[in-house]
Amino acid sequence: MVNYVLVYKGGGTSQNEAEQAAVMAAWTKWFGELGPAVVDGGNPFGPSASVGSDGSVKDGGSALTGYSILKADNLSEATQKAKGCPILSSGGSIGGSIEVYETFNAM
Numbered sequence: 001m002v003n004y005v006l007v008y009k010g011g012g013t014s015q016n017e018a019e020q021a022a023v024m025a026a027w028t029k030w031f032g033e034l035g036p037a038v039v040d041g042g043n044p045f046g047p048s049a050s051v052g053s054d055g056s057v058k059d060g061g062s063a064l065t066g067y068s069i070l071k072a073d074n075l076s077e078a079t080q081k082a083k084g085c086p087i088l089s090s091g092g093s094i095g096g097s098i099e100v101y102e103t104f105n106a107m
Contacts, residue, residue: 001071003039003103004078008066011087011096026086034070034081042068065096075102 014020031038044066050058065087072078082098089095 001073003105004070004072004075005101005103006042006068006070006078006082006085007064007099007101008044008068008085008087009063009097009099011065023086030084030086033084037071037081038068039071040069042066069103075100078102 014023027041031041045062045064048060048062048064050061052058068085070078070081072081079100082100085098087096087098
């Protein structure tokens with residue numbers, strides 16, 4: 001099995017506590033369904049900055065909102081697992097999207 005990084009875009013949550021609890025329950029359920037395939041449940045991203053090749057720094061601008069790391073046999077399987085992610089649409093959230101990347105062990 002190989003690790004895959006799921007990078008999330010969008011998917012903001014409601015300010016309503018009940019809706020936030022429902023979204024968290026959906027994430028917990030999804031991770032439970034994936035079981036040992038979850039390597040790192042990940043975290044949402046906060047403020048960002050980018051560094052250019054010339055050393056210049058630009059604040060913000062990224063649409064990326066978080067990540068998770070899963071194990072799967074191939075990209076197709078990882079992508080299939082990503083389809084159950086609550087960020088795509090759930091409760092009080094605004095649906096987002098997911099990019100799935102295979103990682104390579106350099107060691």
